[in-house]
Amino acid sequence: MQISKGVEWAVHAASLLNGLPAGRGLKAEAMARYHDVPAAYMAKQLQALSKAGITKSSRGAHGGYRLAKPADEISLWDITAAVDGKGPAFRCTEIRQNGPCGLKPKDCKQACQIAAAFAVAEQAFRDSLEAVTLADIAGQVVNDAQPDHLFAIMNWLNAETVPLSDKGL
Amino acid sequence: MQISKGVEWAVHAASLLNGLPAGRGLKAEAMARYHDVPAAYMAKQLQALSKAGITKSSRGAHGGYRLAKPADEISLWDITAAVDGKGPAFRCTEIRQNGPCGLKPKDCKQACQIAAAFAVAEQAFRDSLEAVTLADIAGQVVNDAQPDHLFAIMNWLNAETVPLSDKGL
DNA sequence: TTAAATCGGATATTAAATATCCGAATAAAG
DNA sequence: CTTTATTCGGATATTTAATATCCGATTTAA
Numbered sequence: 001m002q003i004s005k006g007v008e009w010a011v012h013a014a015s016l017l018n019g020l021p022a023g024r025g026l027k028a029e030a031m032a033r034y035h036d037v038p039a040a041y042m043a044k045q046l047q048a049l050s051k052a053g054i055t056k057s058s059r060g061a062h063g064g065y066r067l068a069k070p071a072d073e074i075s076l077w078d079i080t081a082a083v084d085g086k087g088p089a090f091r092c093t094e095i096r097q098n099g100p101c102g103l104k105p106k107d108c109k110q111a112c113q114i115a116a117a118f119a120v121a122e123q124a125f126r127d128s129l130e131a132v133t134l135a136d137i138a139g140q141v142v143n144d145a146q147p148d149h150l151f152a153i154m155n156w157l158n159a160e161t162v163p164l165s166d167k168g169l
Numbered sequence: 170m171q172i173s174k175g176v177e178w179a180v181h182a183a184s185l186l187n188g189l190p191a192g193r194g195l196k197a198e199a200m201a202r203y204h205d206v207p208a209a210y211m212a213k214q215l216q217a218l219s220k221a222g223i224t225k226s227s228r229g230a231h232g233g234y235r236l237a238k239p240a241d242e243i244s245l246w247d248i249t250a251a252v253d254g255k256g257p258a259f260r261c262t263e264i265r266q267n268g269p270c271g272l273k274p275k276d277c278k279q280a281c282q283i284a285a286a287f288a289v290a291e292q293a294f295r296d297s298l299e300a301v302t303l304a305d306i307a308g309q310v311v312n313d314a315q316p317d318h319l320f321a322i323m324n325w326l327n328a329e330t331v332p333l334s335d336k337g338l
Numbered sequence: 339t340t341a342a343a344t345c346g347g348a349t350a351t352t353a354a355a356t357a358t359c360c361g362a363a364t365a366a367a368g
Numbered sequence: 369c370t371t372t373a374t375t376c377g378g379a380t381a382t383t384t385a386a387t388a389t390c391c392g393a394t395t396t397a398a
Contacts, residue, residue: 001170001171001172001173001249001253001254001258002170002171002258002260002355002385003170003258003259003260003287004170004354004355004356005260005262005355005356006355006356007259008259008260008261008262008264008283009264011283012264012265012283015283027374027375027376028375028376029375033268033269034268034269034270035264035267035268036264036267036268036271037264037267038356038357038358039358040357040358040359041356041357041358043375043376043377044356044357044358044377044378046376047376047377047378050376050377051377057375057376057377058364058365058375058376059362059363059364059365059374059375059376059377060363060364060365060366060373060374060375060376061364061365061366061367061372061373061374061375062364062365062366062374062375063363063364063365063374063375063376064375064376065376076283076286076287076290080170084170085170089170089171089172090172090176090177091171091172091174091177092177093174093177095177095178095181095204095205095206096181098204098205098206099202099203099204099205100202100203100321100325101203101318101321101322101325102205103318107314107315107318110313113306113309113310113313114177114180114181114184114245114306117245117297117298117301117305117306118172118245118298120297121245121293121294121295121297121298122294124290124293124294124296124297125290125291125293125294126290127293128286128289128290128293129286129287129290132286136286137282137283137286140282141282144279144282145276146276149270149272149276152270153270156269156270171354171386173385173386173387174386174387175386175387196343196344196345197344197345198344207387207388207389208389209388209389209390210387210388210389212344212345212346213346213347213387213388213389215345216345216346216347219345219346220346226344226345226346227344227345227395227396228343228344228345228346228393228394228395228396229342229343229344229345229394229395229396229397230341230342230343230344230395230396230397230398231343231344231395231396231397232343232344232345232394232395232396233344233345234345
């Protein structure tokens with residue numbers, strides 16, 4: 001049971017986007033460089049975020065990414081689901097219907113007890129992640145950070161961000 | 170984020186062991202046949218259960234497996250951890266320390282906010298699974314099943330189980 | 339003592355996650 | 369309006385982990 005590395009990168013990237021000034025964007029390569037990770041693979045995660053409606057992108061010269069909605073409407077679960085999929089972690093293959101004592105399909109109208117228990121646990125996991133938004137993360141980071149570190153980030157963002165075109169949003 | 174198929178098999182196998190008469194055992198091949206799954210791979214899961222102290226095994230002629238402790242002391246999390254490992258699903262690689270604005274190690278004494286949020290969610294997941302024991306599963310299954318189905322299982326177990334030797338326990 | 343039977347760890351195979359590349363699309367400059 | 373530089377998006381390799389299998393170590397019963 002592993003969460004893909006892409007989820008970590010995607011959350012960090014989204015947090016970074018949250019920090020940039022209004023009306024400006026950041027390209028995938030810059031975000032990869034900021035975190036010192038392979039650019040092409042970071043780009044893949046950002047595509048997943050755009051597909052899920054978490055980020056918006058604009059192509060061409062001076063293109064880039066920005067958040068598609070307020071940070072307090074983007075939960076950690078939203079990002080996890082966008083990158084790793086929203087399917088259940090426990091996949092019941094109904095082996096209770098197999099073998100010499102297998103149940104008949106008509107006696108399997110309610111879910112397998114084992115699968116049901118895992119579904120409850122996964123729901124608890126999701127609920128916990130849904131309760132944490134990008135805004136929460138950002139707030140904690142700002143609180144804990146040294147002032148000069150925040151200043152350094154601001155400077156870097158000012159140098160790297162581009163004003164997004166009107167169409168691109 | 171996927172839970173391996175082996176976990177499903179292991180839980181079903183453990184449930185089956187819970188149903189067998191006191192002092193008797195069941196070999197890996199029989200459990201595989203009962204669920205109509207590959208014997209060698211089922212065996213692998215049972216080895217993991219034994220290693221974790223959930224089952225006890227005895228080798229040689231008339232060998233087999235049995236539960237190592239009462240069913241109400243074996244939780245779904247115990248089995249999941251035995252088969253899939255107990256490591257965290259979200260693996261923080263500390264990319265906050267990377268790149269042009271990376272944090273210094275001395276400023277990273279407390280865990281990354283993102284990793285912390287995932288740790289909370291995973292704890293909720295574990296807590297939920299720890300609250301469900303094999304005894305709970307067995308109780309629900311017995312309640313829901315048709316009497317003739319339970320009878321069929323009993324007959325099959327009587328035919329397949331072997332009396333475990335004294336040493337083997 | 340012997341031999342059959344079973345578990346346990348080591349070994350192939352397949353699927354998924356990881357990483358990369360190239361074409362489609364867009365906007366700015368000429 | 370055309371051209372060109374730039375960026376995203378989907379399609380394509382590579383590596384890792386999950387899946388499946390096999391053979392030797394060990395134990396018990398005959």
